[in-house]
Amino acid sequence: MYKFVFLINPISGGGQGKMIHQFLPEIMASMNYTDDQWKAEFTNIDGLEKQISDALANTEKLVAVGGDGTVSSVLSVMVSSEYAKSVKIGLIPLGTGNDLARVLNLYKPYVDKGLLFLVRRLLQAKARPFDIWKVNGKIAFANYFSGGIDARIAHDFNHARAVGEFNSNSVIVNKLHYVKSFFADRSYHLKKGKLSFVDAEGRSWQKILDGHRTVIVGNIPSFASGANPFYKSDMADRLLEIVCVPNMFMFLLAIAVGTVPVVGNFVKKHFLKTHKARSIELEFADDEFLQLDGEDLSGKLGGHVKIDFACQVQIMALGE
Numbered sequence: 001m002y003k004f005v006f007l008i009n010p011i012s013g014g015g016q017g018k019m020i021h022q023f024l025p026e027i028m029a030s031m032n033y034t035d036d037q038w039k040a041e042f043t044n045i046d047g048l049e050k051q052i053s054d055a056l057a058n059t060e061k062l063v064a065v066g067g068d069g070t071v072s073s074v075l076s077v078m079v080s081s082e083y084a085k086s087v088k089i090g091l092i093p094l095g096t097g098n099d100l101a102r103v104l105n106l107y108k109p110y111v112d113k114g115l116l117f118l119v120r121r122l123l124q125a126k127a128r129p130f131d132i133w134k135v136n137g138k139i140a141f142a143n144y145f146s147g148g149i150d151a152r153i154a155h156d157f158n159h160a161r162a163v164g165e166f167n168s169n170s171v172i173v174n175k176l177h178y179v180k181s182f183f184a185d186r187s188y189h190l191k192k193g194k195l196s197f198v199d200a201e202g203r204s205w206q207k208i209l210d211g212h213r214t215v216i217v218g219n220i221p222s223f224a225s226g227a228n229p230f231y232k233s234d235m236a237d238r239l240l241e242i243v244c245v246p247n248m249f250m251f252l253l254a255i256a257v258g259t260v261p262v263v264g265n266f267v268k269k270h271f272l273k274t275h276k277a278r279s280i281e282l283e284f285a286d287d288e289f290l291q292l293d294g295e296d297l298s299g300k301l302g303g304h305v306k307i308d309f310a311c312q313v314q315i316m317a318l319g320e
Contacts, residue, residue, distance in 0.1 A: 003033065004123065005059040006040035006092075007052065007074065009066030013094030017042070017065055020092065020115060027119050043070065049077055056083040061316070063122070067095020068143055072293045075132055076140035079310045088127045090316040092118060097294050099143050099222040103235065104317040127314035129236040131219055134310040135292060136301060143293040144223050145307065147282065148214025149188045149251065151289040155296045189213050191285040197277035200239055205275070209244060213251050216243045217280060217307060229254035231265065231274035238309050242275040243268075280307040 006024060008017040024040050043066070044051055052074050055062055064071040071091050078084050093101030093110055101107040110118040133141040193209025209215055216223060218241045221233035230241035245251045254272055268274055282305040284290070290297045290305070 002036075002038055002059040004028075004038040004061050004063060004090075005055045006038070006063045006065055007055055007070070008040060008042050009064075009070045009094065010042045012066035012070060016094050020065055020094075023115065024119075027116055030116075031120060031123065043073075048073055052077040053081065056081060056087050059087060061088045061090055061123075063090035063092060065092040065094060067093070068097060068100050068293045069095065069295050071100060072140055072142055072295065075142050075313065078313055079132055079134060079140045080138075084132075084311045084313050088314045088316055089130075090122050090125070092122070095294070097224065099224075099294070100220060103220045103222045104315065106318060109318060121318055122316055125316040125318055127316050129312045130315040131236055131238055132310045132313055133219060133240065134308050136304075136306055137308075139292065139297075140310065141219065141292055141307060143220050144216060144218045145290070145292045145305070146214055146216045147193065147284050147288050147290045147305075148190050148212060148245070150214050150216070150224060151291040151296070151298065152188045154291040154294060155289050155298045188289075190215070191288060192283075193288075194283040195242065195244065196281040196283075197242060197275065198279045200276045200278065202278070207244060212244055212246050213248060214245045215282065216245065216254075217241070217277075218243070224255060227255040228264070229268060229272055229274075231268035231272070233274075236312065238312075239276045239278060240280060240307065242277055242280065243272050244275075245272070278309070281305070282307075 008021050010017045021040055021042065028038055056078065062074060064074050071089070074089060091101055091104065091106055093107050098107045106118065106122065109121060135141050135145065190209055190212045193212060193215060195207040195209055195215060198204055216229060218230045218233060220235050221228045221230055223229055229243045233241050243254065245254060250272065253267060284303050284305065286303045287299065290301055
């Protein structure tokens, strides 16, 4: 049984995962961990589920090194296993958005003080409870889900990267391409949409979303690389936040002022009007653009999306 297993996505962050793999032995030795107390391996996309299952069965703490998609893959396996309560999860952020790392206070220390500082702090960090949800009974949902303009942007970005339209070995280049995709897709809106949810008090609600720019469902107080359109979000209250965005002004408002103290909360409470929900069902056109935790799910879920609570895990976080 290892104290730590590091699963490293070799292509995240423009290939920074390979550099981290190279320096980990030196870092772990400096903290007096012996070779039999930890191991590190690159993720293997072809056998990823088994690789994660094997890692969970043989460690006390599993550290995902990559973007939000990497940790989401780990959590998807945890949801259907017995390890949710026994194995703690850590994250070293290498992705483009890194929203989960931001709310766990892992992203800024990594950017400001480097890998050695973050690894030292992370391996000594306390774990906190964290809600995990299931989409259509099988896909783990940790950060946020959305359908509409932002999902269209994510789809176009992922497609362009897959066909080699730009060099993805740079976080800055990735973000610039997101901006380019936004301006190309700025007129997009939902073809059709219907939201049904059960609120915190157990009451049922419905809302028609035809023509809306997007609907965003959040589990964490961060969206699209650090914006926060959600009012009083809590990552361990077994509730989701829903924001329905009818027009481009509201979409830009959510991105621009969501993190501003006082003003941001006023806008979120009185204009964006966050709904809190125990469970959610969404109806879309079958070909609607959808994304989950930054990953493109367009065409993979059909027109019906059901989101339910799955479990709580223990995830390592740093203090403010």
